[in-house]
Amino acid sequence: MATIVLKPDTNTYQKILSYYQGFAEKKQVPHAQLFAKKGTTAVTIYNSGKVMFQGPAAEKEAQQWDSSPQASNASGTATAAKKKSAAAKPGLPAGFSQLSVIGSDEVGNGSYFGPLVVCAAYAPKEKLAELKALGVRDSKELTDLQIKQIASQLEGLIDYQLLVVTPEKYNAVQPKYNAVHMKVVLHNQAISLLLAKIAPTKPDAILIDQFTPEGNYRKYLAAEKNQVSEKIYFITKGEQYHLAVAAASILCRASFLNELAEESAEVGLQLPSGAGAKSDQVASRILKKGGLELLGKYAKLHFANTQKAQNSLK
Template identity: 55%
Template sequence: MGTTVVQLTPQKLEEAKKYYAPYITPRKIPYASFFAKKDHLTITAYNSGKIMFQGDNEDQEAALWQIKESNKPKKAGSLPENFAQKSIIGSDEVGNGSYFGPLVVCAAYASKNQLPTLKKLGVKDSKMLNDKQILDLAPKIKELVFYQELVVMPQKYNQIQPDYNAVHMKVALHNQCLHLLLEKISPQQPEAILIDQFVQESTYRKYLKKEKNSVTQNLYFITKGEQYHLAVAAASIICRAEFLQKLQQLSLEIGFDLPSGAGTQSDKQAAKIIKQGGVDLLSHYAKLHFKNTEKAKKIADK
């Protein structure tokens, strides 16, 4: 069993806490921000910003958070000049941190001629929009731009997950969306492709080597990509709307509301499903590898 320690900035520590939320378990450790168990790994994050990985292939997990000088997330100045005014494909995903509901990935192509119309529609960072605004905007965006969307429902997600960790799965889906969208818009070519960054570029490209039809050229990675180009904002809104609709469908199917996120309410609702039909039934609604599953089992057994 190996040990790797990485120093994170306060912002990165907060990102790590959100990323590992499904795996966090209660444990009192002095000066610790959180403690998580993922597969055969333990992750201990300290308030100082240090995060310790222990277990099998701990170096690979740590690599998700190690930032080498050449691989630091690009700043606005690292993007081509006048990037926000160019014809760009933007790519984003929704649902990765939610126990219930699908994982949705979308790529959208916004040509420079479409940017004024997108702006007039009110397209912006989806986090600045409420659910009603998102559901109203998504169909209007779909009528305007070329896009490619992939939806992995929980049952399929659970079949794939043992062979694809969360990062690898997202890389595969982003790449497939980009490949299919490039085929749709051909012979048009975007001036660049901007992926809302969820992992270091080196890690993305490492997993990309395992994929067919890999899109490798003219890729840019930046966190909060919606702020740098409306194509990413459009993709994010389409993703979010699809996630909300699918979560609502699953709620209607099971007969009660399924929350987004991975909090205690998710544990309680999952326990109700387990009582109805066991973990087999739960696999149709939830991502089983989340820690919520074990918590729900305990609640159901009471």
């Protein structure tokens, strides 16, 4: 069954919505304004501004509305550019973007305040068109508000496993585990738990947004009891090669933002993301308020920001 997803301009979107009102079905589709059936073609009009056409005549039906080159055949092949990119990337099978994949990513590793969050998300091939229609893509291209909105929509759509390491927990284990080792442990655990959650279903592949060379990852993995080592691929900017990584990235970021907001409310200060000068200033205020013990509840103490904040108080 062919699937076509369009992202029309606002004017065309309204025309599509008006046109298919006459073909509307009673079926309720999450996050959609309208579900319609015209002949053998199902049309889903999403709140995100995207429109999905499904059925043997989907391409023909979509063509009358497509005035841009942005449409993609989500059940067959991606756009020519994306297909070429995936096929040309060393180590990834041809057509990788259309497989059922577990993707994993992390957020918070470079932020002084807030937790380290790792997420593994399973995007089966039959859900890829819907994920695209919801606006799932690289979280760096989305605003914080968009990330939170899409994350809430993903919760009932796909299976995923979040692991949140609070600053307090991070500081407790950091002397034993360096940053890379810690992330290897967390990615492996998240993927392992997700595999158990979706069993007996098995993904076609597992894609980790690469943060260290594969050999280094497997070196640290060797020390783990429950090792997930088969069908794993490592690619930087993994969200460009499969929506599973993009979904994991969005879920990670949303969780990080929520945790940071809760910690800010608890300490009574706005905790910034990142590790810049603003973080130094906030750290100094927390040190004045409750010393290193209080700071350790909200910050990753091995960062250079801690020493800078201490020096500023001398």
